[in-house]
Structures are given as C-alpha cells and as structure tokens.
Amino acid sequence: MPAATCSSRLAASCSTTWPVEDYDLAKTLDCGQAFRWTQTGDSWTGVIRGRWVRLSCTGGRLRAETAVPQTGWQWLADYLQVQVQLAPILATFPNDEPMRAAVATCRGLRLLRQEPWECLASFLLSSTKQIVQIRETIVLLCARHGDPVTVPAGQPPAYSFPSADQISRLSEADLRRCKMGFRAPHLLAAACAVLEGRLDWERLRAKSHAEARACLMQLRGVGPKIADCVLLFACGFPEAFPVDVWVARALRELYFPRRRVSPQRLRDFAAPHFGLHAGYAQQYLFHYMRKARG
DNA sequence: TACCAGGAGAGCG
C-alpha cells in the first residue's frame, strides 16, 4: 500500500512524518527513561498503547510506521513530544561547566510523555536493578501476560504492556517468574490501587508536584526516586528531579566535592539551581554520566 | 569472591 503522508481527514495510513529539529532518536529512546525500544539498523521498534511502531529520524524528519493503518497520529506525537522546541529548554539550564558538558554530549535528547501505568510499573521493577535486567524482566512480563499485537509480515512477535487489570489477576508467583523478585508484591498492589481508583492519573495530574509525589509514595515500593520518575516521564511535571545513584554521584562530584550530602539535600539543591526544567537537566546529567562512565 | 545495579523501608540510636 502507498505510504500516504499527506492524508485527508478520513484516510488511514501506516506511516507519517514530522519535521523536527534537535531530535536525537537514539539518545531519546536509549537514555533510560523507557525500556521497550529495540534498535535495528537506523530504526527503532516498540509498542505504544498496544500499537506496533517503527521509528527513524534522518534529515530533520522523524518518520513513523505502524502495522495497522492509523486515522490519526496525535497519540504518537504526544508520546514523542514532537511539538516541543528543545532550544528554549536548554536555555534555562544553568551555564556552568557540568551542564555545558552534559548538553554537548546529549544534545537532541528529548523527554518522552509515556503511558502512566507502564511507566509506574516499569520503575517499580527498576529498584536495585541494572537497565539490562529491567528490560529483561519487562520483556518477560509483556510476552507472558500482555496481548499479542499486529506486526508487519516478517517482524518478530510483539506484545502490549499488561494493563493494571491484567496484572491484578496474576499471582505473586506468576510475577516472580518474570524475575522481579521482591518487587512482585509491589507491582500487584499498585495494579490493585489503579483498579480500585485509589490511584487516578487525571486527579494526580491536577495536584501540585509535592502532593502528587506524596500520593505516589503511599504505594509500597514507591519512594522519592521512583515517584519523581513517574511524574517526570509520564505525568508532565517538569520540576520532578529523580535522584538515583548516577545523578547523586554526578551532583556530589560536580557540585559538592568532598562533602557528604544526602539525596534529600541534593533534591533541595536541584530545584533552584536547575530551574524550570530541572527534570530535563537531570536526564542530561544522567545520560552524560552513564555514557562517560559506563 | 566481592561488589554493584535508575531504591525503598524498617529498625535503631
């Protein structure tokens, strides 16, 4: 079928493109904010909202292909945040040596707008795990408990991320078989909280950052770091500043040499120092440190 | 073998 990129209102197509500036797809999809993307050549394959997607970006155009014809692409434009101008965000970063180095290394890295449940579940599974292990657990979880999604001929099978409803009907043993260990009961309890309406994403978005954070931290297994990951990567709180071991190491070495500083104090330092888009700055520091040391 | 990983939470002083 022809790839109609300029479609009339009702025409369905399996591909589209957006003009983009400063959009580094590889850094964006492989910087540790999302765990389900796989690279083959210059393109990236993943599943968003139950739809198989392949992305590539060359010559200032971001191209997307799906397996099933789409009548609209807003769901994907939102996820990729293609309308966001990067330069004004980078301009809010402090003009100090650590940030200049991070921007020089990571230019083009974007924050995605992920699905809240998948983001919460993924980061619930992330604690004290390496990124490769997080990905492995999520692959198992999706393949065993998600739904198969339509893929183009010749492509390997792909699966949706299991919904809160699907996970709530599993046993702790089912989840432990996906190598999530002590995190299994946390994931099960979070799924129930969503089902019972104790955790409602619309209500969460309407709260202040501090209130939303406290709300998420009522869940077992969700502390300050994971709460801020969900608020930053899925809920649109640009001031959320997750402090993990890498970011803590970066801040201590770069801003507090030879001093003992707690994670709480690092967060208190971050808000005024990194400004309106502290969360963006955090992701640049995270990727910069991991690339430099990893 | 020892140590670490995009942590959190309980126990303790």
Next chain:
DNA sequence: CGCTCTCATGGT
C-alpha cells in the same frame, strides 16, 4: 534526622 540492614539476581 542519619545510619545500617535486607530484599533478588545476574553481571563483572
């Protein structure tokens, strides 16, 4: 408050 320990598991 800050420190220490446990939780699970594969990699280096």
